[in-house]
Structure formats: C-alpha cells, structure tokens
Amino acid sequence: MNSSRSTLSRRHFIQAAGATAAVALATPRPLRAQANADVIVIGAGLSGLAAALVLQDAGLKVKVIEGRDRVGGRVLSYRTLPGSPEAGGTSFGPGYARLINAANTYGVGIIELTPVLRYYGQRELFLDGQHIPLADWPSHPRNPFPEGARETPPWAFAGGLMAKTNPLKTTDAWVDPTNAELDISLHDWMKRQGVSDEVIDLTYNIEPTHGNSAWDVSALMMMQVASFIAAQRALAKPGQSPFLTAEGGNLSIPEAMAAALDADIDFGRNVSAIRSDDGQAEVHCADGAKYKADYVICSVPCPVLRRIRMEPVLTGAQARAVQTLDSQIINQAHMVSKSPFWEADGLSPNMFNEGLVCGVVGEHKGDKPEEVTSITAWIRGNNAALLDQIPEADARAAVIGDIERVRPAAKGQLEIVEYKSWYRDPFSSGDWAVWKPGQVSDFAAAVAKPNGRIHFCGEHTAVSNRGMEGAMESGERVALEVLDRAG
Ligand SMILES: Cc1cc2nc3c(=O)[nH]c(=O)nc-3n(C[C@H](O)[C@H](O)[C@H](O)COP(=O)(O)OP(=O)(O)OC[C@H]3O[C@@H](n4cnc5c(N)ncnc54)[C@H](O)[C@@H]3O)c2cc1C
Structure with a gap:
C-alpha cells in the first residue's frame, strides 16, 4: 500500500x-x-x-x-430523485469527528444546512384530520400542555423536557451502572416528571423516534440521545446550524x-x-x-x-x-409533486400529522434554498408495522391517501418515486x-x-x-x- x-x-x-x-x-x-x-x-x-x-x-x-x-x-441517498434525498442516515453534526474526517480524507464535500434550515423548521400541525394554525394552538381544546408550555408544538415538548431535565452529564454516562435506576420506560420517567398520559401520547406516541410508544424505550437511552444532540448543538459555530450533509x-x-x-x-x-x-x-x-x-x-x-x-x-x-x-420500524415514501400544492393551500409542505403518515418533509436540496426538490413522508412505529403487513402497492396508495385527506390541495399531485421499509429489508430488519x-x-x-x-x-x-x-x-x-x- x-x-x-x-x-x-x-x-x-x-x-x-x-x-x-x-x-x-x-x-x-x-x-x-x-x-x-x-x-x-x-x-x-x-x-x-x-x-x-x-x-x-x-x-x-x-x-x-x-x-x-x-x-x-x-446510509442510502436516492439518486433517482432531485437532490438525492436521504432514506437512511439523514444528517450529521459538527461533533461527528470520525465521519467528517472520513469525508475530508476521501474527498467528499460537506454541505452546511444553515441556509435551508428555516424551511425545515416550518411545520404544520394536523390533529384529527384538521389543520390547526400554530397561532391557535395555545388556546386550542386539544392542547393538553400545562401553563407556560401551551405555545410549544406537540413535536417539541418531549425533546424540550428531556433537554431541560436530563441528569446525564456526558454522552457515555448511559452505560454507567450507577445510572441503572433510570433504565425505566420513557413513559414512567415522564410520569415522574409530572407529565400526564394525555401529554405523553400527544408529544411522543404520534411520532415516536424510538419504539412504537414511550412504553417501549428506555429513558436512559433517550437521555443519551438528548446528551448527544446537546453536544452537537454546543459544537456548532455561532450562527451556524448543527446539521450537515455530504455532497451527492x-x-x-x-x-x-x-x-x-x-x-x-x-x-x-x-x-x-x-x-x-x-x-x-x-x-x-x-x-x-x-x-x-x-x-x-x-x-x-x-x-x-x-x-x-x-x-x-x-x-x-x-x-x-x-x-x-430490536430496531426502530420506519418506512419512508419519497415523492415528487406535479405542482406546488403547498402554494395552493398556503401552508408549508412540512407536517406533523395524527394519522398514518406522522411526518411530511419538503426537501430543500437544490441550488436555490427556497426550492422544494422532493417530499418525504415518514411512517413510524405501529403505523409502519401496519403498512409492512400489506402489499407495497397498497402501502403506497395508503400513504398518498392519508396526505390527500388532510391536504385536499395535494389530491392527484403526488407520485411516489421510492418507497422504503427498513423493517422489510432483510439486511437491516429495522432502523436504529x-x-x-x-x-x-x-x-x-x-x-x-x-x-x-x-x-x-x-x-x-x-x-x-x-x-x-x-x-x-x-x-x-x-x-x-x-x-x-x-x-
Ligand atoms: C431512516 C433513517 C434515518 C437515519 N437518520 C440518521 C441521522 O440523521 N443521523 C445519524 O447519525 N444517523 C442516522 N441514521 C442511523 C445511521 O444511518 C446508522 O446508525 C448507521 O448508518 C449504521 O451503520 P452500521 O455500519 O452500524 O450498520 P449498517 O449500515 O446497517 O451496516 C451493516 C452492513 O451489513 C450488511 N449485512 C447485514 N446482514 C448481512 C448478512 N447476513 N450478510 C452480509 N452482509 C450483511 C448490510 O447490508 C450493511 O451494509 C438513520 C438511519 C435510518 C435508517
């Protein structure tokens, strides 16, 4: 050599x-x-x-x-779609020293997501099939959050609570036997923090990042997740986002x-x-x-x-x-849209949805930051397990149907270019x-x-x-x- x-x-x-x-x-x-x-x-x-x-x-x-x-x-980037959106490892942070070193050593450019981050941050709330403008959320009858937190959107409450109360001081402390008493369900741990079942259900179980619900995942593991995210944020330069991707x-x-x-x-x-x-x-x-x-x-x-x-x-x-x-069950549908339906209904393409598809993301991977290059639907936990039990053609139709029901402007506009079940993939049998x-x-x-x-x-x-x-x-x-x- x-x-x-x-x-x-x-x-x-x-x-x-x-x-x-x-x-x-x-x-x-x-x-x-x-x-x-x-x-x-x-x-x-x-x-x-x-x-x-x-x-x-x-x-x-x-x-x-x-x-x-x-x-x-x-790690799987779909080159069949504009901007090569990610079906696997989606983004990384400034503390990914080994990954960044590999990119530098082997000649792969790194893209900083600061210019497009604000587009990813705009999310529309859909509960029970209805759109709820975030301005209406603090006084909305479905809002179960306590005083002081009523402005928090459902997707941000659990992570915010964990960030504020996380007892782990380092990212490796989760495996320290002295923390074993925290190896209880996230549900039980949130209850200990005084959070109601209704809040847990809304803030975690609709869009579970780990497990099918807060019952399934160790709070200790979620504390490590929170420590790791905090470490990435702390390493970002002032004014820069902690999110990076690779060119291509x-x-x-x-x-x-x-x-x-x-x-x-x-x-x-x-x-x-x-x-x-x-x-x-x-x-x-x-x-x-x-x-x-x-x-x-x-x-x-x-x-x-x-x-x-x-x-x-x-x-x-x-x-x-x-x-x-076990590994997380996640399915994704990567779509293109015949027309910008989000301009027709005046909402962001990004959604938090109490439905089959819990999250929709408008990708911004082109030369112009404002341009939506493709749309990604995320299906997690029990809903992903449900789709895994039906033929893929039916699963694809169910994904489109779910989005069209809550976004009539999307009717007839979306075409799924790539559909991925990580659980059905025999070489993964799940995600993380x-x-x-x-x-x-x-x-x-x-x-x-x-x-x-x-x-x-x-x-x-x-x-x-x-x-x-x-x-x-x-x-x-x-x-x-x-x-x-x-x-
Ligand atoms: C949807 C999704 C989103 C993600 N988002 C992020 C993110 O934003 N940031 C982040 O840091 N991480 C993210 N991840 C996680 C990250 O992608 C993985 O943790 C990481 O890529 C795992 O690498 P690995 O080498 O451990 O495993 P793998 O990448 O799974 O590598 C194992 C290899 O072994 C092969 N293999 C398996 N079984 C066999 C067999 N029987 N015979 C031969 N070969 C076999 C597989 O094909 C595979 O190539 C995400 C993952 C997914 C799926």
Whole structure:
C-alpha cells in the first residue's frame, strides 16, 4: 500500500485514537497465509468500512463481504430523485469527528444546512384530520400542555423536557451502572416528571423516534440521545446550524471509503454462519461461498445477527442482546409533486400529522434554498408495522391517501418515486437500535464482547456517539481490538 492517503489517514487516526492506538498501529504482524485474508469484515456499512480502513492502514489484509449489491447499509441517498434525498442516515453534526474526517480524507464535500434550515423548521400541525394554525394552538381544546408550555408544538415538548431535565452529564454516562435506576420506560420517567398520559401520547406516541410508544424505550437511552444532540448543538459555530450533509448525498461518504480499500468488496454475500475455533474463523454464505481468516468482524445489526448461526454459540447477556435488541420500524415514501400544492393551500409542505403518515418533509436540496426538490413522508412505529403487513402497492396508495385527506390541495399531485421499509429489508430488519426498559443495564456491557475470533461492531455497540458517528466509533473500537490481538 503506497499512498499519501494511507499515511494521512493513519496520522489522523492516531491523533484521534491516542497512544494505545498508536502502539497497536505500529506493530501489525502478518497473519496466516492460507486464509482469504487476515480479517474478514461482514458488512460494508459505515462501521464495517471504518474498521476495514483502519486495519488496512495498519498493514493487514482485509476482505469486506456484503449481502446487498451496494455499500452504505443504513446510509442510502436516492439518486433517482432531485437532490438525492436521504432514506437512511439523514444528517450529521459538527461533533461527528470520525465521519467528517472520513469525508475530508476521501474527498467528499460537506454541505452546511444553515441556509435551508428555516424551511425545515416550518411545520404544520394536523390533529384529527384538521389543520390547526400554530397561532391557535395555545388556546386550542386539544392542547393538553400545562401553563407556560401551551405555545410549544406537540413535536417539541418531549425533546424540550428531556433537554431541560436530563441528569446525564456526558454522552457515555448511559452505560454507567450507577445510572441503572433510570433504565425505566420513557413513559414512567415522564410520569415522574409530572407529565400526564394525555401529554405523553400527544408529544411522543404520534411520532415516536424510538419504539412504537414511550412504553417501549428506555429513558436512559433517550437521555443519551438528548446528551448527544446537546453536544452537537454546543459544537456548532455561532450562527451556524448543527446539521450537515455530504455532497451527492450522505451515501457519498461510504462510497468514497469503499473506493479506498485495496481489495474489492464481494457483494451479494448473504452470511448465514460464522465459526471460530482455536486457529481460525470461517464465514459461510447462503450461496455456498466460504471465507477463512484469522479474525472476523461482524457489523450486522442484532435483528439480522440473530438469524446467523454462530459457533461457539453466544451465551448469557450477549445472547439476550442479540435475541432481543430490536430496531426502530420506519418506512419512508419519497415523492415528487406535479405542482406546488403547498402554494395552493398556503401552508408549508412540512407536517406533523395524527394519522398514518406522522411526518411530511419538503426537501430543500437544490441550488436555490427556497426550492422544494422532493417530499418525504415518514411512517413510524405501529403505523409502519401496519403498512409492512400489506402489499407495497397498497402501502403506497395508503400513504398518498392519508396526505390527500388532510391536504385536499395535494389530491392527484403526488407520485411516489421510492418507497422504503427498513423493517422489510432483510439486511437491516429495522432502523436504529431501540434499547427497551431494562436492556441497558442488562446487556450494554456485553453486546460487543468478542466471541472467540469473532468481533462485533455496528451502531448498536457504540457507547459515546449515536447514528452514523456511533457506527464510525464502533468500527474504530473493533479495529483496535483486533489489532491488539494480531499484534
Ligand atoms: C431512516 C433513517 C434515518 C437515519 N437518520 C440518521 C441521522 O440523521 N443521523 C445519524 O447519525 N444517523 C442516522 N441514521 C442511523 C445511521 O444511518 C446508522 O446508525 C448507521 O448508518 C449504521 O451503520 P452500521 O455500519 O452500524 O450498520 P449498517 O449500515 O446497517 O451496516 C451493516 C452492513 O451489513 C450488511 N449485512 C447485514 N446482514 C448481512 C448478512 N447476513 N450478510 C452480509 N452482509 C450483511 C448490510 O447490508 C450493511 O451494509 C438513520 C438511519 C435510518 C435508517
């Protein structure tokens, strides 16, 4: 491996990872010659690619295998639509040091969303099929919020409450056993703050970010989410938004990372079994392909991992993690509109809706900030589960019908170009990991434990970061684990 690129990325990596990493990176040793590679990485999402590049830069022979026919995993930009809107990892913040470093190292431009943020911030409220102007909300009969909070729109109350009352001081404190008493449902925690069931239902259950309702998610996990968001906001420069995307769509980052690998990625390799014995690790794929290496890094999320046979079998808390840590159910419909129906009814295209489609977003991804380039409908939780049970054509029709019912001006205007169910995707079986009440204390410390020669990474194993940066953090951590052993 020649290249100023590898020298540069190693330098960056060492700066980021500190002295332990520096020692490990300096002392790789060649591993077993008869294997396909020193390390097989399963999954060409951000975590797998990050791990592969660190190992490659350290001099190891790495082979990445991937079940899909593309890289990126849960990062997916739809190039079939104007502005390449995101169906997966949507935006990142200034504290995504590893992701931003990867973009810089591999030549991907970064777009700052400040000029368009105000358009994303304008949201129309629809409850019970009716539009409620925000000016009417404080005195509206459906407003259950207490005095002092009656102007808060439903979508902002839960996050605001968590931001104000979050007891966690750092983004990694959620896995500290001393905080285990907070590993209760978000619902119970909000009740402890004096919030009524009616408020919880309106502010969380219509548009649940984690789980199908506030009953499903650990308050401790939501506190980490709040800490992580606060950290991103704190790092934004004055006057700048804490939201960034990549030029060409966020998929450009994993694509550029993949292009920097020495060995081609093997696509279409659906891993069905992983074995580790005293001397070697083996990966078996559904098509009969077999790989051997000294170590395997597995980046697949738990709902997929539980379908992969593993030897030795996982036990105890780690087995419970793989069998029970589920991922958020989210569907998206990416649409174009024949005419700007939002100009016809004089409202923003963006919606918070007590319906099948809980959120509608007008994308602003063109050259002119004010231009709406496409429309994204978000369907979450129980509603997404419902759509997953009917044929996709019916689900598409149901999405359009739901929007048209509350926005008559949209009638006959919308065309779905791309429809995505993350749950029905066999290589994801959902979106981000949702830690249920009690799960953080039960198995956060065990989820990423090596199993013989099999090591684990992925967003669900991250400690200090979330989402795309969590994936990058986990890729770096697992590469160091393997380097420590290989050295
Ligand atoms: C709708 C949506 C919105 C999001 N928004 C944000 C956001 O705004 N900000 C943010 O930071 N994050 C966001 N995320 C989360 C972020 O995209 C993910 O956390 C991150 O991309 C996960 O990376 P990963 O490497 O851990 O997993 P993945 O990307 O899932 O990578 C795992 C890889 O393994 C492969 N694989 C799985 N099973 C097998 C198998 N059996 N055999 C072979 N290969 C297999 C998969 O195809 C995949 O490529 C969002 C995600 C979604 C879906």
